[in-house]
Amino acid sequence: MDPRREWFETDYYAVLGVSPDASDKDITKAYRKLARKHHPDSRDGDEARFKQISAAYDVIGDTDKRTAYDEARRLGPAGFGPQTGGFASGPGGFSIRVEDLGDLGGIFGHLFGDGRGRGGPIPMRGHDLETRVGISFRDAVCGAVTEVAVPDSSGGGIRKVKVRIPAGVDDGGRTRLAGKGSPGSGGGPNGDLFVLVDVAPDADFGREGRNLTVSVPITYPEAVLGADVRVLDFGGNSVTLRIPSGTPSGKTFRVRGRGIATRRGTGDLLVSVEIVVPTKLSSAEQAAIEALGDVTDFEGGASRRQRNAPPAPATLADAPGATT
Numbered sequence: 001m002d003p004r005r006e007w008f009e010t011d012y013y014a015v016l017g018v019s020p021d022a023s024d025k026d027i028t029k030a031y032r033k034l035a036r037k038h039h040p041d042s043r044d045g046d047e048a049r050f051k052q053i054s055a056a057y058d059v060i061g062d063t064d065k066r067t068a069y070d071e072a073r074r075l076g077p078a079g080f081g082p083q084t085g086g087f088a089s090g091p092g093g094f095s096i097r098v099e100d101l102g103d104l105g106g107i108f109g110h111l112f113g114d115g116r117g118r119g120g121p122i123p124m125r126g127h128d129l130e131t132r133v134g135i136s137f138r139d140a141v142c143g144a145v146t147e148v149a150v151p152d153s154s155g156g157g158i159r160k161v162k163v164r165i166p167a168g169v170d171d172g173g174r175t176r177l178a179g180k181g182s183p184g185s186g187g188g189p190n191g192d193l194f195v196l197v198d199v200a201p202d203a204d205f206g207r208e209g210r211n212l213t214v215s216v217p218i219t220y221p222e223a224v225l226g227a228d229v230r231v232l233d234f235g236g237n238s239v240t241l242r243i244p245s246g247t248p249s250g251k252t253f254r255v256r257g258r259g260i261a262t263r264r265g266t267g268d269l270l271v272s273v274e275i276v277v278p279t280k281l282s283s284a285e286q287a288a289i290e291a292l293g294d295v296t297d298f299e300g301g302a303s304r305r306q307r308n309a310p311p312a313p314a315t316l317a318d319a320p321g322a323t324t
Helices: 003-009 012-016 026-036 047-060 063-075 103-111 139-144 220-225 283-295 302-308 314-318
Strands: 079-081 086-088 096-097 127-136 142-152 157-165 176-177 195-198 206-208 210-219 228-234 240-243 252-255 269-275
Touching: 003 063, 012 026, 012 210, 026 127, 047 063, 047 142, 047 157, 079 103, 086 314, 096 252, 103 220, 127 142, 127 157, 139 142, 142 195, 157 195, 206 302, 220 228, 220 269, 228 269, 240 252
Parallel strands: 127 195, 210 269
Antiparallel strands: 079 086, 086 096, 142 157, 176 195, 206 210, 228 240, 252 269
């Protein structure tokens, strides 16, 4: 369809679900919400709807085009008259010369030409585009190259753009690709493409900025007596972690330089130890634990609490969950 005629046949405000007096900010907000929902790569993607949304934003998301669009809609369902360089409603209808529209006529003339080659087009920068891409935790740590789909304004279809994801990108981070947005008009520059990154969680590792985090199980004897524990960093390389005697569960140790390497520096590996309590014991283990309990006598221990505990109140058996 001729894009000039489409202005009269399509309500771009309705396409984006905004009112004709909506602010530029509200229009952009509505476009981004709909573009994320209907993007071909999303779960509920609809390519046809996505192209319709992009076409609407291309017009009413641009100040000059929106002004011309609003005035064209106000004048009524007319096409551009090639003989007059203006509008014509058809045989026997009215005609309007572009030059008779004053300043607005200049806008129309620059956008579409006045039919006689007078007055060159104003260079206009293309719109910025925004899309999303999902990546794995490993790709976020190490960096990767992937592809995203964006609307092709020239052909009305979808084009693929390669995106280099930098190492250390955060979940929800945004990468800018200069000149990869909508093409400019009248010799103007292209817009930019902004890619929002969704990072999937990892089963073993977490992160705090450039630092990686991991939890490592240790036994009760290792925590009490101390031990050397082997830990694998994110790259699968072995690190020996020295656990001092008397280490409590949840204690965090720092292994420097084993975090995420970025242009701003390299983070650390934060290792938290968790004491594992066995749920099944052999007879020998049972006997050893009982013997340890008999000789254990420290402030806060079960044996001392039992000896120093005051007599139980008579109503204890009535408490919820109590047994006698």
